[in-house]
Amino acid sequence: MFNGLRKGAAQAGDLVAVQGLGGLGHLAIQYAAKLGFRVAAIARGEGKRELALQLGASEYIDSSVVDPAKALQELGGAQVIVATAASGASMSPLIDGLGLRGRLIVVGAANDPIEVTTGSLIFGGRSIHGSLTGTPSENEENLAFSLANDVRPLVEVVALEEAGTAYERMMSGAARFRMVLTTTQEG
Structure with missing residues (x-):
């Protein structure tokens, strides 16, 4: 999560969205907030709002009620969307929630494909990146950052x-x- 966010090309204050509030997402929200991003959490159900806000999200998007891409565009478009869900079908529509030169960072392993129109990528210079873990030195930086900033699973x-x-x-x-x-x- 930490390395994917750092490589996402966002600046402090930029909108970063985290799709999913599970094992990866709850960490991504904390990292994004502690890195100085404006964080929008995307999850299904109103029952997850309070936890998302406690973890550091400033916005909560209930994807069972609203179109997350439209909601992100209403917030100005996300510079980075971290997709943690294990579903390509749930990641695909998020691309339209990216702002100019925005990046979809995929960390959730899915068996189904992410589908995207070429226009969604070309017009706006958007891109899709995968992120797994980091090098040993990046992992050490991650742990040091977590300790210094109270990021805890x-x-x-x-x-x-x-x-x-x-x-x-x-x-x-x-x-x-x-x-x-x-x-x-x-x-």
């Missing part, structure tokens, strides 16, 4: 004996947002 800690249950929670999407196994009980 939201985790559920469970005993190692409950690994099966933790795995089921993770696979079902019920985990908020990472499952951590421990050999000692926290008290």
Whole structure:
């Protein structure tokens, strides 16, 4: 998330949108806010608004109610959209929410393709980039930034004996947002 945002060519104060409020998205919102961007969180359902705002988003777009691309254009167009959802179909319409020379940074691994018209890319100079992780030195910078700026993952800690249950929670999407196994009980 950190390296994708830094390579997104946005400047402090620019609008950066984060699609998805899950394991990657909750970190992306924190990083974007701490990097000085104006952050719009895009997720499904009104129940996620409060968490998005607590994490640092200044705007919340409920994609089950409004067209996120239109909502982003009403905010001036996003310089960067970080797509964390594991769905190419949900990423495709976001391209029209990019401002001039905006970048869609794809970090969510999807099996279906991202579809885009050539006009959406050509007119406006938009682009699509993938981002995985960084080099060892970039990862060290990421950890140092996280520590200095209080960027923390939201985790559920469970005993190692409950690994099966933790795995089921993770696979079902019920985990908020990472499952951590421990050999000692926290008290």
